[in-house]
Amino acid sequence: MRPPVILEPSTTYSSNSSSYSPSSDRRLNTIAKHFVNHVQMDSHNISPSPTASSDSVFAQIVRAPEDAILGVTVAYNKDTSPIKLNLGVGAYRTEEGKPLVLDVVRRVEHQLFTDGSRNKEYIPIVGLADFNKLSAKLIFGADSPAIQENRVTTVQGLSGTGSLRVGGEFLAKHYHERVIYLPQPTWGNHIKVFTLAGLTVKTYRYYAPATRGLDFQGLLEDLGAAPSGSVVLLHACAHNPTGVDPTLEQWEQIRQMIRSKSLLPFFDSAYQGFASGSLDADAQPIRLFVADGGELLAAQSYAKNMGLYGERVGALSIVCKSADVASRVESQLKLVIRPMYSSPPIHGASIVAAILKDRDLYNEWTIELKAMADRIINMRQQLFDALRARGTPGDWSHIIKQIGMFTFTGLNPEQVSFMTKEYHIYMTSDGRISMAGLSSRTVSHLADAIHAAVTQVA
Numbered sequence: 001m002r003p004p005v006i007l008e009p010s011t012t013y014s015s016n017s018s019s020y021s022p023s024s025d026r027r028l029n030t031i032a033k034h035f036v037n038h039v040q041m042d043s044h045n046i047s048p049s050p051t052a053s054s055d056s057v058f059a060q061i062v063r064a065p066e067d068a069i070l071g072v073t074v075a076y077n078k079d080t081s082p083i084k085l086n087l088g089v090g091a092y093r094t095e096e097g098k099p100l101v102l103d104v105v106r107r108v109e110h111q112l113f114t115d116g117s118r119n120k121e122y123i124p125i126v127g128l129a130d131f132n133k134l135s136a137k138l139i140f141g142a143d144s145p146a147i148q149e150n151r152v153t154t155v156q157g158l159s160g161t162g163s164l165r166v167g168g169e170f171l172a173k174h175y176h177e178r179v180i181y182l183p184q185p186t187w188g189n190h191i192k193v194f195t196l197a198g199l200t201v202k203t204y205r206y207y208a209p210a211t212r213g214l215d216f217q218g219l220l221e222d223l224g225a226a227p228s229g230s231v232v233l234l235h236a237c238a239h240n241p242t243g244v245d246p247t248l249e250q251w252e253q254i255r256q257m258i259r260s261k262s263l264l265p266f267f268d269s270a271y272q273g274f275a276s277g278s279l280d281a282d283a284q285p286i287r288l289f290v291a292d293g294g295e296l297l298a299a300q301s302y303a304k305n306m307g308l309y310g311e312r313v314g315a316l317s318i319v320c321k322s323a324d325v326a327s328r329v330e331s332q333l334k335l336v337i338r339p340m341y342s343s344p345p346i347h348g349a350s351i352v353a354a355i356l357k358d359r360d361l362y363n364e365w366t367i368e369l370k371a372m373a374d375r376i377i378n379m380r381q382q383l384f385d386a387l388r389a390r391g392t393p394g395d396w397s398h399i400i401k402q403i404g405m406f407t408f409t410g411l412n413p414e415q416v417s418f419m420t421k422e423y424h425i426y427m428t429s430d431g432r433i434s435m436a437g438l439s440s441r442t443v444s445h446l447a448d449a450i451h452a453a454v455t456q457v458a
Ligand code: PLA
Pocket: 069, 070, 088, 089, 090, 091, 158, 159, 160, 161, 162, 187, 189, 235, 240, 268, 270, 300, 301, 302, 303, 309, 314
């Protein structure tokens, strides 16, 4: 073996290095040529190492566990049983158990496809201007004073997750308080998203297992005890995983507490329209906070309400006190986004903008959205009735009281794993089931499994 070629320090250069000179440049070229020849001459002698993994520079890497939610789908895909049922990830399915592309989305995609004037140029760092404006209008309301006063900055994000991450990194870089309070429990990914963004995660009480409802007193106490200025993550509607939302009166009290302690609300709106079937009703909590003139962040996702899961389309809005602050905030958001993924993708945002822009398409969307929300609500009733019919021990009324995509059943990890093993039903180990993955055909299978789990597994 020949010794490796080492570039001497004097041969490296940068534009401001005093060591750069025409002679060192020539020397660098000579060495580079030598190196190329050396590699070419030796390349036919190279054979793969038989000792494979122990030689790897990555040999010390330990296998990571699958994601608590997306890993359920991985396990489901490996199951060959014809009766298998995936109620893990929150992804809408039709009565036939198939993924759904909304008719209005198909129509718009066809229009986009046949429009010869469209191209695939990069879009701005902050995304499509129309998409951003219309997204803010959708969440804050067409008559929002904050929008009229130009106090909102909205940037396109990589669905809900990417929008949360950009918001988190912006706060870690520019906000005076680095602590974010998350509800206990919350969507598991929140913890990782905000920790990796550079914030410190703490929790506030949210869910009371005994009542399977909101621990409102605990929530107010914990927010009341949080250091002034802390960030508070709030699920705008359809809390994941519990399906438990505050009432509007409770939201008003939460708002008063947050504002009186100068906490900074960060809304995660992943299910607008999916909870009640009404886009406006589901945005009410956020609009309460905007109406008081205070500041907040809001991450939106079009994964569920437009069925655009894999298109990764969402938005981050920051409502500020003045137009001047909002425009400076936007300039800094660009500095967060540019080194992260440069600029967002064009396709999904074009679909959303086309639908939000056109009155007929918008109306068509709201009808399809309501149909999805209604089907989920109907599944709750069917599952509740099926358990009642079987005389399954326990009070199952939380199934019809909870709202949104998920039911937090109260089943323990042993019961969940029993249902997976014996009934091929896949769900997260915390007992959460995606009601959107259930259909009239599969509800009796699920009820049988729950009945068996509850009566046979402690
Ligand atoms: N926020 C909450 C509260 C969510 O439940 C989800 C998705 C997101 C944000 C992010 O969604 P997006 O990035 O796709 O827009 N939660 C799902 C999927 C539906 C997941 O875990 O990624 C879930 O099954 O919980």
